Amino acid sequence: MLFATPYELIQQLPRGYRLLGIDPGKKQIGLALSDVSLMLASPYETVKRGKVSAFAQYLQQIAQKEQLGGLICGLPLSLDGQFGPAAQAAKDWIGAVSQASGFPACLWDERLSSSAVNRFLIEEADLSRKKRNEVVDKMAASYMLQAALDVAKNQ
Numbered sequence: 001m002l003f004a005t006p007y008e009l010i011q012q013l014p015r016g017y018r019l020l021g022i023d024p025g026k027k028q029i030g031l032a033l034s035d036v037s038l039m040l041a042s043p044y045e046t047v048k049r050g051k052v053s054a055f056a057q058y059l060q061q062i063a064q065k066e067q068l069g070g071l072i073c074g075l076p077l078s079l080d081g082q083f084g085p086a087a088q089a090a091k092d093w094i095g096a097v098s099q100a101s102g103f104p105a106c107l108w109d110e111r112l113s114s115s116a117v118n119r120f121l122i123e124e125a126d127l128s129r130k131k132r133n134e135v136v137d138k139m140a141a142s143y144m145l146q147a148a149l150d151v152a153k154n155q
Contacts, residue, residue, distance in 0.1 A: 002095055003106040006152040007090070009070050017069025019084060020062065023110060023137055024073065024093060025049065029139025032145045033066060041145035043138035052093070054084075056100035063103075068116025071103050074110030074144045075143070095131060108148040 003009040006019075013019070016036050023030035031044040049059065062068050073094035078084040091107060098105040 001098060002091075003103045003104060005105055005155075006072055006108060006148040007045050007137065007155040009072065009104055009106045010152050013038075013069045018033060019070050019072055019120060019145065019149070020044070020059070020068055021141040021148070022071055022073045022094070022097075023141035024090060025137060028137050029055070030139070030141035031062075033068075034145060034149060038149055041142045043142040046137045052096045052100050056084060056097055059097070059101045059103060068103065071098065071105035072108050072145055073105055074141070075107035077109055086133075106148075107152075108144055110144045113148075119130035129133050 002014075005084035009019070018036055019034040021030075021034070021041055023032075027049055029047050029049050031047065032041045033044040034041050043123050044062075047055075049055075059068065059071075071094065073090060075090055078087075094105050096108065097103075121148065
């Protein structure tokens with residue numbers, strides 16, 4: 001089931017359950033996990049992109065370990081805010097993941113999240129390109145999830 005906003009998703013979430021932020025790329029998927037109070041997002045891991053069914057099974061494993069209750073997927077709108085082919089692909093993909101896994105989901109604008117994270121990793125963390133590539137996807141997922149949590153908290 002797809003919800004329109006993170007606030008709506010959080011309202012149906014049982015107390016003590018977490019949200020998983022998902023930054024789907026063509027080759028990799030960045031994952032971030034909220035705390036149980038739904039206040040703080042932390043990078044979780046990066047996984048290779050494969051079949052929806054395999055990813056849905058993997059989400060079930062995370063759920064058993066981490067009290068996962070819902071998904072917030074990055075929505076790659078164009079820079080001018082238009083809903084283009086990449087956004088439609090993300091919407092279709094998370095809809096399929098939600099249906100296959102049984103977890104409710106919503107989409108959240110992820111424009112420039114990877115750019116912001118890369119800029120931070122270069123300027124503040126001084127990481128090499130190789131090390132940045134290892135962490136950028138899960139950090140972008142965390143950046144996106146944190147923004148969604150912050151907006152939902154203020155509604």
